[in-house]
Amino acid sequence: MILSSADFTAMTISLKLGMVATILTLAIGSPLAWWLSRGQGLFRRIIGAIATMPLVLPPTVLGFYLLVFLGPRGPVGQLFDYFGLRLLPFTFGGLVFASVISSLPFVVQPLQNAFEALGELPLEAAKTLGASPTYAFFTVILPQARPAFLTAAIMAFSHTLGEFGVVLMIGGNIPDVTRVLSMQIYVYVEMGRTASAHVLSGILMAFAVVTMVLVQFLNPRRPSSSKAIRNPKE
Numbered sequence: 001m002i003l004s005s006a007d008f009t010a011m012t013i014s015l016k017l018g019m020v021a022t023i024l025t026l027a028i029g030s031p032l033a034w035w036l037s038r039g040q041g042l043f044r045r046i047i048g049a050i051a052t053m054p055l056v057l058p059p060t061v062l063g064f065y066l067l068v069f070l071g072p073r074g075p076v077g078q079l080f081d082y083f084g085l086r087l088l089p090f091t092f093g094g095l096v097f098a099s100v101i102s103s104l105p106f107v108v109q110p111l112q113n114a115f116e117a118l119g120e121l122p123l124e125a126a127k128t129l130g131a132s133p134t135y136a137f138f139t140v141i142l143p144q145a146r147p148a149f150l151t152a153a154i155m156a157f158s159h160t161l162g163e164f165g166v167v168l169m170i171g172g173n174i175p176d177v178t179r180v181l182s183m184q185i186y187v188y189v190e191m192g193r194t195a196s197a198h199v200l201s202g203i204l205m206a207f208a209v210v211t212m213v214l215v216q217f218l219n220p221r222r223p224s225s226s227k228a229i230r231n232p233k234e
Helices: 007-038 042-055 058-071 075-082 092-120 119-129 131-145 146-162 165-171 181-191 194-218
Strands: none
Touching: 007 042, 007 092, 007 146, 007 181, 007 194, 042 092, 042 194, 058 075, 058 092, 058 165, 092 146, 092 165, 119 131, 131 181, 146 165, 146 194, 181 194
């Protein structure tokens, strides 16, 4: 089955959306995960719960409230209207905004777990050598948490690529603008072109398999305690 020009356009929009949203999600989620890993107060727990809410919230519900929030009667929509800016719903910018929100848990959770696993010892050791907290974070913490960053980037990109409900609510189905791969599959199903839908679905399925294999390699299982304890004479 030969891919049509509409398929390649949808693929291009999806890849562009995935890359932009992943970069922004990492930029927002990394400091948030670091802050959440530094304490266990009630306020941090509430913020952590809000950041991970897209994991359990139905995508259409999340998309609906984002549409209200960004729409002409919402706070962001009114702010954009005041400055004479174009509203975000049904634009590529709106897709980026919604994708960052929906993908945030896939960045925050692995990074927070990695930061908590590292503990305070690396920072304390760097501090004794005269390193500032910022310098220690970039030179000590980030290199040790590199697998978690790679996992977060892969998961955020993959989730953005396969998202449907949020994309439908915020971006609609505008050809060459907001019609991503998941929407293109939906269009083919509606048209009864199941062969074309199979091809695009197979592409996303193959990408999902590769993604999960990469995540497994980046996060190998730790040896059990019985295997980890060895005879010091060995």
